[in-house]
Every structure is written in structure tokens, then in C-alpha cells.
Amino acid sequence: MSSFDDLFAQHVATGMARQLALADLLGERGWQLDLNAGLVTFGADLRYTIQMIGTESHSDGTWLWAWANTGGNIDPSLLELAGWLREHGRLYGVREFTEPSLRLDRVDGHRIALVASGLTGRPYYRGTYNGGAIFFHLENLPARVRGAVPPEKTFTVLGQVLQAFAVDHRTVVVSFLQQQGWRVDDAAHGVIGRHGDGSQLRVTFDHLGRVSDMTGQLQPR
CATH class of the missing domain: 3.30.505 (SHC Adaptor Protein)
Incomplete structure (x- = not known):
């Protein structure tokens, strides 16, 4: 297996556990992202700060890391975790964390974000838009989402x-x-x-x- 496959096997279940807990918390709420403020709002009552991970493009079938999105004008403060993941990839030879763009038939955003969740301790959200999807970590969530599952x-x-x-x-x-x-x-x-x-x-x-x-x-x- 590749280094990424090893990491995925090690972290996918804990990442999935956090996603299931997050889904229970959010329910059917809609979402609204404010990149300028670095905030995401779910419904009328839940608001969290974010860290960007990356985006999927459905038109060309590629993943783009947030740190490589030079045209997105993303505030550097929202790229700290993505930058940490890139350095982790350099240190441990995980090419999927260091290559700016990847084909989705090689590894998609969910697989990347599940590993990232396991490594960083933070759940993620996938928000769809016309032509793609954006992935970001959620900060300051309740312990029942971040903690160990029963x-x-x-x-x-x-x-x-x-x-x-x-x-x-x-x-x-x-x-x-x-x-x-x-x-x-x-x-x-x-x-x-x-x-x-x-x-x-x-x-x-x-x-x-x-x-x-x-x-x-x-x-x-």
C-alpha cells in the first residue's frame, strides 16, 4: 500500500465516527459560508470558525488543495491546518498531501478529509456548489462530536x-x-x-x- 493508503486505513474509522456525530448535530440545517470572516453558519443557531482543506472540481475531475488555490484570495489564517498537512506529507512521504492537485479517480475529497480529520482531530464539512464542492474543517465543536464514540x-x-x-x-x-x-x-x-x-x-x-x-x-x- 502507499503511505496514503496506510494513513487512510489507520484514520478512516475515527474520521467517520466524527462525521456521523457531526451529521447528528447539524440535522437538516442549510449552510452558509463566509470566507472573509472565516465562519460557517448552519441554520439560524449554529456558527463555527473554519480551516480550509480544498475543493473538488466536477468539470475536470480534480482535487485542489486550499494552499495551492492561488486565485482564491484565501486569508492565510484559514490555511494553517492545510499547511500543516502539507508539511506532514513532506515529512512522511505522503505525496497526496504535497501535490497541489490530484485527479478524483486517484483520491477524492472525502478520502483526503477523512484522513485529515483523523490527524487533526477535527470533523469536516463538504459543501456543494455549481460545478464542485468545498471542504473545510470545523473548529470549536461540542465534545460529543470531537470526542470518543460510545x-x-x-x-x-x-x-x-x-x-x-x-x-x-x-x-x-x-x-x-x-x-x-x-x-x-x-x-x-x-x-x-x-x-x-x-x-x-x-x-x-x-x-x-x-x-x-x-x-x-x-x-x-
């Missing part, structure tokens, strides 16, 4: 990720449980996760490394 939602997150993406299943399971604060026993026959509240999760894999069984015992709340 044990009962662990099955949901892992199930959605493993169905949606072609990833190394063991890497996804082990990384997600560790990032969510579970104690993990990773053995040849499978993975056992133990949560601080007493909940347990057992995952076994087939000969191709895919999840073959996932069972658990959750503590009542």
Missing part, C-alpha cells in the same frame, strides 16, 4: 467503514479501537478490545484478512 456505536462505525471502503480490515479495527481508548489484544486468531466501562469486542478474520465475525458485550447504561 461503545455501542463502535459496531456501527466499523460496519459502515468496512462496507464502504477497500481497506485493510485489521488495521482499521486495531487503529480505531486504540484511538477510541480501548485496550487492544491483537493476536493471530483475531482482535479483542476491552473498553474502560467493561464492554468487550471480539473480531475474527478470514484467510484473506477480512472481518469474518464481530461480536461483543456492551455494559448497560
Whole structure:
């Protein structure tokens, strides 16, 4: 796998968990972005500062990093996290973080933003417009969005990720449980996760490394 594929497998589940929590928070609210102020408003009651990630162009099928959008007149203060991701890419050899533009059939905005969410601890929003989509991090969100998911939602997150993406299943399971604060026993026959509240999760894999069984015992709340 490439360095980006490795990072994706390590961070996609935690990134997805934050996106599901964000969707619960936002509900059906519309969005309005004010780049001059560096703010996004959802409905009439939610407002957050942002950090730009990048944009998708549906006309030419490309991704453009915000730090490479020289014609966008983006305030440098909104590019700090994108710049950090570029430096992370330089340090660890992740070309997808250092190339200004990428074809969407190679890696799309959701995949980039999910990895970015895992690395930075911030959820992201994808806002569509005529001809493309804009991606940005949201700052200062409630702890229920940024924090660890409850044990009962662990099955949901892992199930959605493993169905949606072609990833190394063991890497996804082990990384997600560790990032969510579970104690993990990773053995040849499978993975056992133990949560601080007493909940347990057992995952076994087939000969191709895919999840073959996932069972658990959750503590009542």
C-alpha cells in the first residue's frame, strides 16, 4: 500500500465516527459560508470558525488543495491546518498531501478529509456548489462530536467503514479501537478490545484478512 493508503486505513474509522456525530448535530440545517470572516453558519443557531482543506472540481475531475488555490484570495489564517498537512506529507512521504492537485479517480475529497480529520482531530464539512464542492474543517465543536464514540456505536462505525471502503480490515479495527481508548489484544486468531466501562469486542478474520465475525458485550447504561 502507499503511505496514503496506510494513513487512510489507520484514520478512516475515527474520521467517520466524527462525521456521523457531526451529521447528528447539524440535522437538516442549510449552510452558509463566509470566507472573509472565516465562519460557517448552519441554520439560524449554529456558527463555527473554519480551516480550509480544498475543493473538488466536477468539470475536470480534480482535487485542489486550499494552499495551492492561488486565485482564491484565501486569508492565510484559514490555511494553517492545510499547511500543516502539507508539511506532514513532506515529512512522511505522503505525496497526496504535497501535490497541489490530484485527479478524483486517484483520491477524492472525502478520502483526503477523512484522513485529515483523523490527524487533526477535527470533523469536516463538504459543501456543494455549481460545478464542485468545498471542504473545510470545523473548529470549536461540542465534545460529543470531537470526542470518543460510545461503545455501542463502535459496531456501527466499523460496519459502515468496512462496507464502504477497500481497506485493510485489521488495521482499521486495531487503529480505531486504540484511538477510541480501548485496550487492544491483537493476536493471530483475531482482535479483542476491552473498553474502560467493561464492554468487550471480539473480531475474527478470514484467510484473506477480512472481518469474518464481530461480536461483543456492551455494559448497560
